[in-house]
Amino acid sequence: MSKIPKPATIQDVARVSQVSTATVSRVLSNPDLVSKSTRGAVLDAIRETGYRVNQAARNLRMKRAGAVLILVPNLGKPFYSGILAGISEGFAGSDYAVLIADTESNPLQEETLAGYFRDGRIDGAISLDGGIPSTALQQCVTYGAGDRIVFLCEWVEGEAFPVISSDNAEGARLAIRHLHDLGHKKIAHVTGPDGNVLTAARREGVVEERTRLGLPARSEWIIRGDFSLESGHEAARRILAMDERPTAVFCAADMVAFGLISGLVAGGLKIPGDISVVGFDDIEMSGSYVPALTTIRQDRHQLGRRAAEVLLGQLANTGKALPMKSALPVELVTRASSAPPN
Amino acid sequence: MSKIPKPATIQDVARVSQVSTATVSRVLSNPDLVSKSTRGAVLDAIRETGYRVNQAARNLRMKRAGAVLILVPNLGKPFYSGILAGISEGFAGSDYAVLIADTESNPLQEETLAGYFRDGRIDGAISLDGGIPSTALQQCVTYGAGDRIVFLCEWVEGEAFPVISSDNAEGARLAIRHLHDLGHKKIAHVTGPDGNVLTAARREGVVEERTRLGLPARSEWIIRGDFSLESGHEAARRILAMDERPTAVFCAADMVAFGLISGLVAGGLKIPGDISVVGFDDIEMSGSYVPALTTIRQDRHQLGRRAAEVLLGQLANTGKALPMKSALPVELVTRASSAPPN
DNA sequence: GCCGATTATGTAATCGATTACACTATTTGG
DNA sequence: CCAAATAGTGTAATCGATTACATAATCGGC
Numbered sequence: 001m002s003k004i005p006k007p008a009t010i011q012d013v014a015r016v017s018q019v020s021t022a023t024v025s026r027v028l029s030n031p032d033l034v035s036k037s038t039r040g041a042v043l044d045a046i047r048e049t050g051y052r053v054n055q056a057a058r059n060l061r062m063k064r065a066g067a068v069l070i071l072v073p074n075l076g077k078p079f080y081s082g083i084l085a086g087i088s089e090g091f092a093g094s095d096y097a098v099l100i101a102d103t104e105s106n107p108l109q110e111e112t113l114a115g116y117f118r119d120g121r122i123d124g125a126i127s128l129d130g131g132i133p134s135t136a137l138q139q140c141v142t143y144g145a146g147d148r149i150v151f152l153c154e155w156v157e158g159e160a161f162p163v164i165s166s167d168n169a170e171g172a173r174l175a176i177r178h179l180h181d182l183g184h185k186k187i188a189h190v191t192g193p194d195g196n197v198l199t200a201a202r203r204e205g206v207v208e209e210r211t212r213l214g215l216p217a218r219s220e221w222i223i224r225g226d227f228s229l230e231s232g233h234e235a236a237r238r239i240l241a242m243d244e245r246p247t248a249v250f251c252a253a254d255m256v257a258f259g260l261i262s263g264l265v266a267g268g269l270k271i272p273g274d275i276s277v278v279g280f281d282d283i284e285m286s287g288s289y290v291p292a293l294t295t296i297r298q299d300r301h302q303l304g305r306r307a308a309e310v311l312l313g314q315l316a317n318t319g320k321a322l323p324m325k326s327a328l329p330v331e332l333v334t335r336a337s338s339a340p341p342n
Numbered sequence: 343m344s345k346i347p348k349p350a351t352i353q354d355v356a357r358v359s360q361v362s363t364a365t366v367s368r369v370l371s372n373p374d375l376v377s378k379s380t381r382g383a384v385l386d387a388i389r390e391t392g393y394r395v396n397q398a399a400r401n402l403r404m405k406r407a408g409a410v411l412i413l414v415p416n417l418g419k420p421f422y423s424g425i426l427a428g429i430s431e432g433f434a435g436s437d438y439a440v441l442i443a444d445t446e447s448n449p450l451q452e453e454t455l456a457g458y459f460r461d462g463r464i465d466g467a468i469s470l471d472g473g474i475p476s477t478a479l480q481q482c483v484t485y486g487a488g489d490r491i492v493f494l495c496e497w498v499e500g501e502a503f504p505v506i507s508s509d510n511a512e513g514a515r516l517a518i519r520h521l522h523d524l525g526h527k528k529i530a531h532v533t534g535p536d537g538n539v540l541t542a543a544r545r546e547g548v549v550e551e552r553t554r555l556g557l558p559a560r561s562e563w564i565i566r567g568d569f570s571l572e573s574g575h576e577a578a579r580r581i582l583a584m585d586e587r588p589t590a591v592f593c594a595a596d597m598v599a600f601g602l603i604s605g606l607v608a609g610g611l612k613i614p615g616d617i618s619v620v621g622f623d624d625i626e627m628s629g630s631y632v633p634a635l636t637t638i639r640q641d642r643h644q645l646g647r648r649a650a651e652v653l654l655g656q657l658a659n660t661g662k663a664l665p666m667k668s669a670l671p672v673e674l675v676t677r678a679s680s681a682p683p684n
Numbered sequence: 685g686c687c688g689a690t691t692a693t694g695t696a697a698t699c700g701a702t703t704a705c706a707c708t709a710t711t712t713g714g
Numbered sequence: 715c716c717a718a719a720t721a722g723t724g725t726a727a728t729c730g731a732t733t734a735c736a737t738a739a740t741c742g743g744c
Contacts, residue, residue, distance in 0.1 A: 007461075009699095009701080019724085020724045022724060022726095023723060024701095026723090033722075033723095034722075035721080035723090052461045054461075054700050054701065055462070055701095056406075056407070056408075056699085056701090057702090060396070060398040060701075060702095060728095061703085074423065075423040075427070076422075076423025076626055078420060080417070081444070085444055088447070089447075089448070092448070097409060099442075100442045119394045119396075119397070143347075229630045233632060266632050284418055288570075288571045288601070289571070352730065352731060352732095363694095363732090365692085366731095367731070371732080375691085376692075380693080396729085396731065397731095398730080399699090400730080402701085404732070405699070
């Protein structure tokens, strides 16, 4: 039996450094209140004892949960990985634990989110899911959590929570402009699901830019999708059946582009020879897909970091909400799936 | 200003039901010790006050962390989503919070994992990463956490922790047998990265079954990959350059199969016409890929659940470790990417 | 009808931190 | 040189649960 060294408490540190626990606590959380010499002695004692603060005790006393919850629509979508990494990084320095919940596999019950706040299990939340019911959000507000919820990428229309997202409309415009610059005129767009805020923003960008550039618009060139591989494949079927095929397609997500490309290829078309394809997101696979996908890059890592920072700010400021919407820049990444029309 | 109802404590419940806090506590954690009538009164009071136990207080008193950590090699890989869902589900009933860490984006420092245990931030861990250094694991053992670590899918060779995984060798055998049954004789295998336990298990299954069936083996038909799309693509290049091409390829992961297929198609081959392809994992995309991928399905949800159950068992049993290795069955899913050779 | 076992409940210590308040020593201002 | 302000530290209450121990009541056996 090896003996397990039991962790040092603040009492131990106080004893070793010959001060009260109050002073030790102050050294940790408010060093300026303590004289330089005492502070040195305490820090030495901390090093000597290997003391680490017990979060459960601190949380209890401070009436915090010491945790934040991240709501992800579907962990399986590669798009979210970089974002989660960014979020983790953003919270790394803090003493908050990061909980992750998949809202698709574990559909959020109406009162679940508010329940987490009520039970003091979380101090704040970041939602990547724009599909949270308003009623659920209102319940959180009731529990005073209204200023500790941040939306990331997606958001709920009509609710006043801070939102960090990419400049979706600009991304769409960039994609259209790129295709236009290559010489394309007949440009189709595969959208996301109806009712999704990203779908709306990107579609608007498409329509706006297409109008601005004086490009022809046919209603069948706006194809409804749902961000999935399948929907891209379905879009390919539709396009193959069109009398007047577009020469380029901008997809609202990379996954859609993959489905589209394999569908078109299966239908005998060459990419980008016959049809150019542009995606959105720049997920990891996109660079190594065959053909490598031209796409709009979202800085997923940065998005995550920013959301973490905003939430940390809210948690620190005992002050009130700071509702705001910040859009991070996006970038066109030109690869092999787009080329001039022949 | 709406007033925020402050949460009821165990004291409130005690007052309302006219018993001591001790009794209330017992009703919650050890109902049999309390008489039926008192129990009823307490439960009524709990309902009336809307009492929820404060985890921070409970954890402090019980010297637990109330959390478990899941170590995931790369959250971005679609393979992990179902597993995480299963794990969450497994812990749903318990009062453990589930923390998730991505070991690739946030490489685990040597002492980090042990540090989590030492600081009482976690009670247990599930690792999907077989690349944890033995030294780090030994440190955990030092802190008495040796029987609260469970490996899932991957594991560390030579360490005595419980392992839950799929029957990898059997999966490989199934794949080879399937191709053999279709009439293939020249079967290649794209492996995972060297040094990975899954790579080894699957390769052994391939070699074993190929031998058993008396199939020819050429060393160039074992192609080293790394579970990535790129490595599949690279494998395609190699195969295209071979004098004696295999008529079927079994890939150690679906992602590899996707890369392989697109590479082969780009090289002018038809799948499965010229070459049949079988993957491993059955990730979400596989069914909707074009062509739909024949693959070995791992029950990811079940894997996650089992790991959660095993860890919960260890956490409940104050007893000692129960090192064991359990292999869940796998299943062949026949789709469009495999067919008889022509 | 008495004694020990069993059942049901209460009292109070405890987990390990934070912080209001009190106190002393030192500095500042007039 | 004294009152008031400031700086530095300690005492002890507190956060909200669990649980060892004490106590009271009930039961069964002989």
